[in-house]
Every structure is written in structure tokens, then in C-alpha cells.
Amino acid sequence: MKWYSKYYTVSDDQREMDTDVIFDMLSKSYWASDRSKEVIVKSMESSICFGVYEGEIQVGFARVITDNIVFSWICDVIIHPDHRGKGLGKWLFQCIMEHPENQVKTFGLFTKDAHTLYRKFGFSNVETMQCRVDDPASWGRR
Secondary structure (H helix, E strand, O other): OEEEOOOEEEEOOHHHOOHHHHHHHHHOOOOOOOOOHHHHHHHHHOOEEEEEEEOOEEEEEEEEEEOOOOEEEEEEEEEOHHHOOOOHHHHHHHHHHHOHHHOOOEEEEOOOOOHHHHHOOOOOOOOOOOOOOOOHHHHOOO
16 A cells, blocks of 8 residues: 655555665664664564655554454554654554554553654553563563
8 A cells, every 4th residue: 555745755665665674763862772783684574564755765653463354563663863753653653553454442652752752543542561572581480
């Protein structure tokens, strides 16, 4: 599926995704800086991915993990710093929310920033619990 604006395109076609650009953007983020390129590419395989492009150049990315019926978790929403402030994050989020495979009842999103943007789409702060399996001290005895 593709969405068009005057200068940009959003696409869910993973064949168009530039994994080098995605890795570079995510490696500079606070939430994914410790992920290898291999992990990022593997995570994309089980997700609906969205690329933002200026012509042929990828300038944004997001992915959605979903059961396609009840719940979707929106991840890795990022716009290259040179393209921020142009409404691309809002437009990307609109594309995510209207995607036909993402018409679910509940959306999840974990973020430390851009709360104003996400509130425009009906998101609110709620308490969540999290366990990192790679940190045994965080999960205690099972």
C-alpha cells in the first residue's frame, strides 16, 4: 500500500526498505541503539513495516506488531533528523492507523517522547509492565 504527498511517499512494501538507513536511524535512537542490524532486520520480518521516502531515499520508518484483530503494538517510529518538523511523523502515524491490516480495537506504544503527537491519535498514558529476558535480574525466579 502507498500514500503520497507532494514530496514524500509512505509505503508498506518491505522490498523498498533500506535496512542500512533504518539501522543507522535506529542506532541513534534512545530505544534501539543496542540492537544489531541483524536483530532489526529479523524484527521487520514479523511486522507490518512502513517506510517514508523522499524520492528513492528513505527518511523514516515504523513497524507494527499485530494479531490483526484485537491488538497492535506500534514500534520504532522514527523520522531522520533532517526531515523532522515537516509533519512526516503525524502523516506516518495516520498511515499506520488507517492500514487495512491494522484495524484493531487496542493499540500499544511505548515512548518517552512525542506524547503530544500520540495524544492526537487518542493515546493516553497507562501503566504497563515490562520484562527484559536478556536481564535475569529483572525477571527474578520463575
